[in-house]
Amino acid sequence: MMRLLKIELRKILNNRAAKILVSSYFILLALITLVSLVKFSILGQEISLAEEGMFEFPLIWHFNTYIAASLKILLAVVIISMMTNEYTYGTLKQNLIDGLSKEEFITSKVLAITLFALISTIILGLVSLALGIKYSTSTEIGLVFTDVDYLLAYFVKLVAFFSFCLFLAILVKKSAFSLAFLFLWNIAETIFITIVNVMSPFGSRIADYFSMLMPLESMSRLIPNPIFRLSISRKVETLMTGQESISQFSVNYVQVCIVVVWTAIFIAASYALLKKRDL
Numbered sequence: 001m002m003r004l005l006k007i008e009l010r011k012i013l014n015n016r017a018a019k020i021l022v023s024s025y026f027i028l029l030a031l032i033t034l035v036s037l038v039k040f041s042i043l044g045q046e047i048s049l050a051e052e053g054m055f056e057f058p059l060i061w062h063f064n065t066y067i068a069a070s071l072k073i074l075l076a077v078v079i080i081s082m083m084t085n086e087y088t089y090g091t092l093k094q095n096l097i098d099g100l101s102k103e104e105f106i107t108s109k110v111l112a113i114t115l116f117a118l119i120s121t122i123i124l125g126l127v128s129l130a131l132g133i134k135y136s137t138s139t140e141i142g143l144v145f146t147d148v149d150y151l152l153a154y155f156v157k158l159v160a161f162f163s164f165c166l167f168l169a170i171l172v173k174k175s176a177f178s179l180a181f182l183f184l185w186n187i188a189e190t191i192f193i194t195i196v197n198v199m200s201p202f203g204s205r206i207a208d209y210f211s212m213l214m215p216l217e218s219m220s221r222l223i224p225n226p227i228f229r230l231s232i233s234r235k236v237e238t239l240m241t242g243q244e245s246i247s248q249f250s251v252n253y254v255q256v257c258i259v260v261v262w263t264a265i266f267i268a269a270s271y272a273l274l275k276k277r278d279l
Contacts, residue, residue, distance in 0.1 A: 004108035005115065007100075011082060011091070012112070018078045022116075025074040029123050032068060033131055054226075055135035058146035062226040062249060064128045065154040068120070069223055072158055075116055076165045080178045083109065083169035106271045109166055117158035125151050149251045153222040160219050160259045163266040170270050189214050215266075218258045224249065 012018045054063045086092035095105060128151075133139055165182065172178045193211045211217055226249070 001107075001111060004104055005111045007095075008108040008112040009115075012078070015082065015085070018082060021074050021078045025071060025078075026119070026123060028071055028074075029068055029120060030127060032064060032124070032127055035067060055131045057132045057136045057139065057144045058148070059226065060128050060132045060135075061147045061150040062223070064124060064131070065150045066223045066226050068124050069154060069157060072161055075120075075158075076162060076182070077175075077179070079109075079113065079116075079162050079165045080169045080182075081175050083166055084173055084175045084178060087173045102274050103271065106267070106274060109270075110163070110267055113162040113166065114159060117155050117162065120158060121151050121155040124154065147250065150223060153251045153256060156256055156259050156263075157219050157222045160215075160263040160266070163263045163270070164215060167266040167270045167273075170273050186216055189216050193217060212255060213258060215262045218255060218262060221252065221255050222259060 012022065053059055086095075092105065096102065100108075125148075129144075132144065136143075165178070168178045168181050168185075169175070172181055193214060196210055197207045212221055
């Protein structure tokens with residue numbers, strides 16, 4: 001395993017663009033602390049995210065994982081580029097000639113994906129812990145580790161998304177086309193889900209269950225938008241509707257299982273494509 005991981009990391013370290021993107025990603029992840037300084041205006045009232053409790057335990061686990069997940073496209077570009085470059089520069093064929101099996105080749109990619117996701121999760125966890133200790137009014141152990149499973153959801157989301165990007169790169173073979181395909185898939189999925197919700201003869205609940213099975217939608221549902229947990233959001237909702245809705249914000253482990261299944265499908269499909277093709 002370590003041999004395969006070293007092979008993959010060596011390819012990344014020898015690629016200047018990949019090193020810049022990877023470094024930028026981890027630096028931005030560490031600088032998520034700057035979000036605590038953000039202030040904006042709602043209904044003429046200045047709102048500070050720190051003052052609204054976004055950086056207090058346990059909300060910080062939800063908020064930081066949601067914000068950090070938006071940065072994943074940087075590593076996605078690296079993963080797609082590194083895979084498509086294997087075709088462009090013939091390194092895939094050379095690896096196979098040198099004795100690397102197709103199974104080992106896919107394994108090396110998956111190990112790199114998992115390592116990226118793991119390092120991202122560790123950095124985010126440490127940053128969130130530091131911010132939480134700084135801004136929380138209480139640092140009781142029970143409170144600190146409430147909702148910490150959002151880090152697990154974040155890790156699963158990254159591995160799944162990167163596995164999907166790997167599959168697209170192997171399928172399309174070109175970086176620009178793979179990224180375009182990713183963008184179009186997202187649009188197509190959104191349109192399809194909208195149509196299902198509007199036209200479903202089974203009711204909105206069944207349509208919602210069907211939507212949660214879609215690959216990108218299932219990933220996005222792992223970490224829902226935490227804005228509705230802000231006190232100002234609840235005040236605005238009460239002002240506009242006359243009542244405050246009751247929402248569940250804990251990690252949905254059924255959704256986690258769905259995403260894990262999609263991850264396995266993408267990895268298996270990537271291997272099947274590679275095994276079938278004559279390189």
